[in-house]
Amino acid sequence: MTAPIARTALRVDGVRLLDVLARLAEIGADPAGGVSRLGLSAEENEGRAFLRELARDAGLVTETDAAGNLFVRRPGGRPEAPVLLMGSHLDSVRQGGRLDGAYGVVAAVEVLRVFASATPWLELPYEPVVVAFANEEGALVQYPFWGSRALSGQLADGLSARDRAGRSVRAYLLAAGGDPERLDAAAWAPGRIGAFLELHIEQGPVLERRGVQIGVVDGIVGRTIFDAEVAGQVQHAGTTPMPDRRDALAAAADVVLGVRRIAATERLCSTATVGYLDVSPNVTNTVPGTVRLSAEVRDTDPERIARAEAAVREVCAEVEKTTGCRVTVTVAARSRPVSTDPLLRRAIAEAAEELGLTRLTMPSGAGHDAQMVAEIAPVGMIFVPSRDGISHAPAEDTAPEALVCGADVLLQAALRVQELVTAVEFGPAAFGPAELDPTELDPARTGRHPTTTDDGGGR
Ligand code: GLV
Ligand code: MN
Ligand code: MN
Secondary structure (H helix, E strand, C coil): CCCCCCHHHCCCCHHHHHHHHHHHHCCCECCCCCECCCCCCHHHHHHHHHHHHHHHHCCCEEEECCCCCEEEECCCCCCCCCEEEEEEECCCCCCECCCCCHHHHHHHHHHHHHHHHCCCCCCCCCEEEEEEECCCCCCCECCCCHHHHHHCCCCCCHHHCEECCCCEHHHHHHHCCCCHHHHHHHCCCCCCEEEEEEEEECCCCHHHHHCCCEEEEEEECEEEEEEEEEECCCEECCCCCHHHCCCHHHHHHHHHHHHHHHHHCCCCCCEEEEEEEEEECCCCCEECCEEEEEEEEEECCHHHHHHHHHHHHHHHHHHHHHHCCEEEEEEEEEECCEECCHHHHHHHHHHHHHCCCCEEEEEECCCCHHHHHCCCCCEEEEEECCHHHCCCCCCCCCCHHHHHHHHHHHHHHHHHHHHHHHHHCCCHHHHCCCCCCHHHHCHHHHHHCCCCCCCCCCC
């Protein structure tokens, strides 16, 4: 029988947490502002090396898999036990913030340090393991969720991934300590992970606007990313009469606005964005000949995503018809919307309650590694407020005390997950799709289950 855990007494070391976050933010610090620690770049490799050294200095054990994911464990743990996985990603978008992903990894390492140094030794039914997923953003090598796809066995075509210049992922992967020949070995068998908890900044305005401290994520949006090419005719900007032009940039502008309308006015999906344009030849006095662009649509409902996908294709067809430019569009990546696990949501809500923190159940408009892990394990996600709702930008920030509170919620939720397993003497199946009613598991606790703040969030 597992020894009782003094769960309410355990806390993260907030000073240490903030210090590690600040040191990590220096790796890939962009001279133009923010952090550019792109997935599978030298900077992400440096971030992994930093974390590896930090973990080893703390007496923890580290390991890098064939996809470049970094894992951290307690020494003397039970490698054969099902795992309580905690973490997020170390990479950023170009000129992103210092918290997106990094916060969830650093906080998970901090929780593991607390678990590893607790006396007496914390016997846990799930072995706690931290993961720093590689290349979640896909900002350099165009394959978002690279590491979590590998772990969840969804990287069959991984070696086709390239950067925008067409360079293969292979060399990047080798430099990251991965192994392109053994990518399959990075996949974990379903059942191996009892639960996955990801702590993340909200990246939007909901929690801050409502003055709520903790978000309990109930679902994560799905996303379809398109690559499109608009091909016109390079011509002289002074001599070519306006009616005779096939201006690829003007046509691309129609695509940009058409895609925007899909969400903004037609409301077919929650968001629709063109975020990347590459104009050629990009010369002041030349009519643009080619524009490459990316478009993405998101929603929590797969049917709405399908409708939005069709709408993107219609926009492109219409622009082709009206401008005389050729518009080709292909799907570059798809992720499906997922729900988080009800038991894990409850563990997070109870952890927040124990810590006296207000909370709100809400969907995530950003994609997360949890979404990939959800294919093989139950997942839970915790949000903390983002200052001014800004993310994917240098101004991304969260109050230090909120960062510490979020990490304490992660710690307490992790213990609560562990206790639920012990309480019912179930294996990982207790958190599986069967969705046992938690009130059946431990009736003694049901009186304290909060029920009133789950209002569905503000998006
Ligand atoms: C992940 O960063 C996303 O774009 O949602
Ligand atoms: Mn991001
Ligand atoms: Mn992220």
